[in-house]
Amino acid sequence: MRNFMMAIALLLALPVQAALSVLTTVPEWAALAQEIGGDKIRVAAVTTALQDPHRIEARPSLIARARSADLLIATGAELESGWLPVVQRESGNARIQTGQPGYFEAAAQVRMLEIPAKLDRADGDVHASGNPHVNTDPRVYLQVGAALAARLAQLDPAHAAAYQAGYTAFAGRWRANLARWEQQAAALRGQPVVVQHKSFSYLLDWLGLKEVATLEPKPGVEASAAHLSRVLQQVRGQKPRWVLRAVWEGSRTSDWFAANSGTPLVVLPFTVGGSDAAKDLTSLFDDTLARLLAVK
Amino acid sequence: MNRISVSMLAACGVLASFPAAAADADLQALREEIAQMRKSYEQRINALEQRLAQAETGRAQVPTAAPAARASSFNPEIGLNLQGALTSTKLDPASWTLQGFVPPGAPEEVGPPRRRGFTAQETELTLAANVDPNFRGYLNLALTPDNTVELEEAFFQTLGLGARFTLKGGRFLSGIGYNNERHPHVWDFADAPLAYTAFFGNKLSAEGLQLKWLAPTETWLELGLEAGRDDGFPGGARNKGGSALGAAFARTGGDVGIAHNWRAGLSYVATDPGARAYDGVDAAGLATRVSFAGRSRTAGADFVWKWAPNGNPAEHNFKLQAEYFRRVESGSLSCAERDASGACGGAAGLSDSYRSSQSGYYLQGVWQFMPRWRLGYRHDRLDSGTTRLGPALAVTDLPQLAAWQPLRNTVMLDYASSEFARLRLQFAHDNSRGPGLVDNQLWLQYVMSIGAHGAHKF
Secondary structure, three states: OHHHHHHHHHHHOOOOOOOEEEEEOOHHHHHHHHHHHHHHEEEEEOOOOOOOOOOOOOOHHHHHHHHOOOEEEEOOOOOOOOOHHHHHHHOOOHHHOOOOOOEEEHHHHOOOOOOOOOOOHHHOOOOOOOOOOHHHOOOHHHHHHHHHHHHHHHHOHHHHHHHHHHHHHHHHHHHHHHHHHHHHOHHHOOOEEEEOOOOOHHHHHHHOOEEEEEOOOEOOEOOOHHHHHHHHHHHHHHOOOEEEEEOOOOOHHHHHHHHHHOOOEEEEOOOOOOOOOOOOHHHHHHHHHHHHHOOO | OHHHHHHHHHHHHHHHHOOHHHHHHHHHHHHHHHHHHHHHHHHHHHHHHHHHHHHHOOOOOOOOOOOOOOHHHHOOEEEEEEEEEEEEEOOOHHHOOOOOOOOOOOOOOOOOOOOOEEEOOOEEEEEEEEEEOOEEEEEEEEEOOOOOEEEEEEEEEEOOOOOOEEEEEEEEEOOOOOOOOOOHHHOOOOOOOHHHHHHHOOOOEEEEEEEEEEOOOOOEEEEEEEEEEOOOOOOOOOOOOOOOEEEEEEEEEEEEOOOEEEEEEEEEEEEOOOOEEEEEEOOOOOEEEEEEEEEEEEEEEEEEEEEOHHHOOOOOEEEEEEEEEEEEEEEEEEEEEOOOOOOOOOOOOEEEEEEEEEEEEEEEEEEEEEOOEEEEEEEEEEEOOOOEEOOOOOHHHOHHHOOOOOEEEEEEEEEEEEOOEEEEEEEEEEOOOOOOOOEEEEEEEEEEEEEOOOOOOO
């Protein structure tokens, strides 16, 4: 039976692609893989920065693309649990199943924040492994990148040296970027901030910003008017410098809060492609910081 | 300081007390020793500096929390879907029938309203887990308000068989059509489309094997074949061994820009019931038992189109869904009565040829006009065609099969407080029972999911 299947597989195989085919759930890991893999890989993200990464449909085109992928890079921490398992199963692609070398989770390489002490959906859309939005802290790209370079080398040993060199070059540039950004943002440390959804916990952690309120009463639960009024009262004395929202989040709550509290609203790109300026990882954080610093 | 100078003096004293020749060799040895010590300290300092640098970049590689090693760690994902409804109907639900069509098995909770008042529709209990690196197991039990347990699905599925094949075995919902594989808790309306009720008894369930193959094309193209037992409608009571149900499906789909996605499919179901029976009445109102044996072939087409601005359905989205089925049956129909005097030939019964060609479709649209709120409309239409009976059978003795074109219009409004809880208000205007028998059906339904909640298909 197996031989028969193999024979069919050989007959049906398209002309073998030289480059490793990498599919990522969200744009930031595609950008990172591109930095490391260069021309040794073909990489594409299945979502855009304007889409809520929790709420993606396991649509036909996505399954078709997963079918031929050699490596699937996900954020993990249950961010994609509403759609990715279907894509993996329906793809009929053994390489990208969970537990295989062809499945890589970025969050597994990172120290997680906001790991819930108890799991209860009465607390809203909680993730057992912690807040999954690790991509908003630029420091994680070093750790994720190192693990990813090793994984690429494992899947494509012929180009192992190229992946390692790609990572080393990226890490050098990235450390310089980090030093520059941390210097730029030094004055922001300790500034009070209001967020709409807990999308930026890692960014806040990096920059040392002080989150004084979240507009969502619970993760994934939209705020009621009564709740917003309470938040408004609560933060009045703290004079938050910004209210933050990711570009894919609904606008109503933060618009209302900004208008009624006088707090400047900043829409952050969140990931590569989230704004005109955020074309790659470096410009993503350049733009993020520029938007934060623009509010005096 | 004192201690160092004292020890240096002591060292000098020791050195000075040696004869000169011996002192040269010893000095050399000491120099080497000091050089070695310096080298070793430099290495250790370098290592420490590296560790410091790693710590400074923020997060040293912290292994993620290891899963707790408890005996229950290997327990499968368990999910429970609670569904219930408050229904109000103008006509008695017990009198519901689909005029012009063979009754599609026993009434079910997921079909047209079965009773008035409060009903705990179907409670679905789901268990799923990977068996080993090659297989996944899945179980879905439907607990009905009649206090029975229905084995909805119990199957294994391969995880990457190779060459993009997937094999499924056990009892499963057939892959035909669009709605068939979807469990009631993800439906957009409280009840099944009429076409599914008429042609498959709300859903086509198969017991056997399903082989799916994904074509190596840029556009998604999936082909599937199923073979198995088919004790449920439209099959039934086949005596020959082996496979009784055969089904095939092909589906494709893709994106149009970033905001639009679509899926389209074709399906075919073949089954040869040996004695598919229903209870009816003859022209005189006497109870009859009508049984069909022969070929049943159903072909279908389905289409789904989804729209969301920027492909982000969280705020607004629209879904259009349509399916069409056509069933051709030919064989023999027998009609028997418990009373010997009846027109249907009494207990001995009459039997003659039977041929029908019936079709039906539904078209529905669901629009999320603001986060959590959706408005939907569904149009169901069936055509019984004209049943052709052999001369021994009189159509008046088979009033259930008299031609009719059932029509149902349904509107619904639902609110989801989260993706795990939904409340739905639904109103239907239904003339399935026949000429002049119009029913109004009002539903107030809840759908709640607890525990592990599997990802949903497109």
